Amino acid sequence: MKTIVAKFGGTSLADAAQFKKVRAIIEADPSRRFIVASAPGKRNPEDHKVTDLLYRCRDLAAHGGDPAPVLEEIRARFAGIIEELGVDFDLDAELAAICGHLRERDYMASRGEYLNAKILSAYLGIPFIDAAECVRFVRAGLPDYETTNDLMAFALRGATRVIIPGFYGTDQSGVIRTFTRGGSDVTGSLVARAVSADLYENWTDVPGMLFADPRVVDNPRTVERITYRELRELSYLGASVLHEDAVFPVRKAGIPINIRDTNCPEEHGTMIVPVENERSWETVVTGIAGKPGFCCVSLEKGMMNSEVGFGAKLLTIFAEHGVSFEHCPSGIDTMSVVVQREAFAPQREAILREIEEDLHPDYIAVDDSIALIAVVGHGMVHSKGISARVFRAMANARINVRLIDAGPGEMNIIFGVAEEDCNDALRALNNALG
Numbered sequence: 001m002k003t004i005v006a007k008f009g010g011t012s013l014a015d016a017a018q019f020k021k022v023r024a025i026i027e028a029d030p031s032r033r034f035i036v037a038s039a040p041g042k043r044n045p046e047d048h049k050v051t052d053l054l055y056r057c058r059d060l061a062a063h064g065g066d067p068a069p070v071l072e073e074i075r076a077r078f079a080g081i082i083e084e085l086g087v088d089f090d091l092d093a094e095l096a097a098i099c100g101h102l103r104e105r106d107y108m109a110s111r112g113e114y115l116n117a118k119i120l121s122a123y124l125g126i127p128f129i130d131a132a133e134c135v136r137f138v139r140a141g142l143p144d145y146e147t148t149n150d151l152m153a154f155a156l157r158g159a160t161r162v163i164i165p166g167f168y169g170t171d172q173s174g175v176i177r178t179f180t181r182g183g184s185d186v187t188g189s190l191v192a193r194a195v196s197a198d199l200y201e202n203w204t205d206v207p208g209m210l211f212a213d214p215r216v217v218d219n220p221r222t223v224e225r226i227t228y229r230e231l232r233e234l235s236y237l238g239a240s241v242l243h244e245d246a247v248f249p250v251r252k253a254g255i256p257i258n259i260r261d262t263n264c265p266e267e268h269g270t271m272i273v274p275v276e277n278e279r280s281w282e283t284v285v286t287g288i289a290g291k292p293g294f295c296c297v298s299l300e301k302g303m304m305n306s307e308v309g310f311g312a313k314l315l316t317i318f319a320e321h322g323v324s325f326e327h328c329p330s331g332i333d334t335m336s337v338v339v340q341r342e343a344f345a346p347q348r349e350a351i352l353r354e355i356e357e358d359l360h361p362d363y364i365a366v367d368d369s370i371a372l373i374a375v376v377g378h379g380m381v382h383s384k385g386i387s388a389r390v391f392r393a394m395a396n397a398r399i400n401v402r403l404i405d406a407g408p409g410e411m412n413i414i415f416g417v418a419e420e421d422c423n424d425a426l427r428a429l430n431n432a433l434g
């Protein structure tokens with residue numbers, strides 16, 4: 001039998017109706033053995049996530065406010081779920097214990113997952129294992145991957161089915177610590193690695209990874225398959241489907257991730273697969289993404305190409321000011337360095353002065369408002385005409401391309417446009433390639 005780790009996000013466990021859908025999904029496949037639960041999320045756009053309420057409760061308690069009304073809101077959320085599902089669960093006893101720790105930030109934040117997983121366990125009759133026992137943190141936000149893997153493998157050995165709360169664990173002193181927001185994805189990934197799962201299912205409220213950002217582009221198609229590397233390229237420019245740190249443990253173990261929609265379990269969602277499988281499907285361009293907030297520093301100097309070490313000196317100046325470079329397109333006598341504006345702005349004057357003094361360029365200019373666009377797909381390396389289609393789409397949309405960076409690996413074409421053209425560029429690309 002296969003082993004599947006199924007993680008259910010906040011909207012998938014937001015109320016009793018969603019719990020019922022989750023039950024049907026779990027019971028439909030006995031391979032779904034390790035279940036990771038988030039805290040109740042929003043039931044509608046105006047609603048509050050329980051994790052946000054818990055943070056608010058803690059802040060009120062820590063700063064002399066009255067947490068009682070927020071605690072009552074939290075109690076009512078869980079009481080509603082318990083009552084409608086008809087489960088036997090002593091919520092008052094659990095809340096009384098939590099009230100002893102009102103000022104502990106990570107502890108409070110973790111209780112949404114803790115209670116939801118316990119209620120799910122009672123509802124499904126599947127044993128609960130506390131993440132406090134098997135997720136180890138170096139410090140808040142940073143898991144100790146190897147220790148967690150050992151503890152988790154030990155805690156889960158021989159288990160037939162188990163429910164584990166996401167988002168938290170403990171540090172070396174036994175103090176509760178959490179991941180950054182959305183961190184139940186990471187717990188699911190750690191569990192999948194520890195039990196050598198065949199598949200990590202991440203159940204959420206979207207049909208999967210989309211070809212382009214749906215806030216910018218109308219009805220982008222769902223991506224059926226994407227490799228970890230492609231996902232990383234797209235996430236870097238803002239595409240988000242799961243917590244960044246969730247990729248590392250399963251990628252290392254070669255376990256695929258399947259993004260699924262709890263509200264449409266009949267859909268197959270998106271498979272995120274290791275690189276080995278990358279040639280087994282036909283799609284040429286997997287996705288597009290774009291993000292504003294970059295600057296491009298461009299230099300020109302006669303005979304630059306024969307000045308050994310020019311590029312190294314230029315990049316060292318950025319490095320010494322703690323500014324990491326994103327791209328570095330160059331010509332014979334020109335070189336440009338693309339950096340994130342947020343990191344560059346405070347160092348701008350000092351960096352430009354040092355470039356003038358140390359490298360004596362003939363010309364130096366800074367473009368402060370660049371958006372980077374990425375067209376990503378392993379299949380591009382084998383197909384002709386993709387670049388032509390990309391840049392024809394830009395020309396037809398009357399968008400000026402300010403810089404281009406495409407390596408010989410050809411998994412992506414990255415180019416820069418003015419920030420105000422970013423969304424139009426994405427729409428034009430979706431029409432041409434989506």
Ligand code: ASP
Nearest residue numbers: 038039051181182183184
């Ligand atoms: N409940 C936590 C949050 O809202 C963690 C999660 O849902 O993944 O960020």
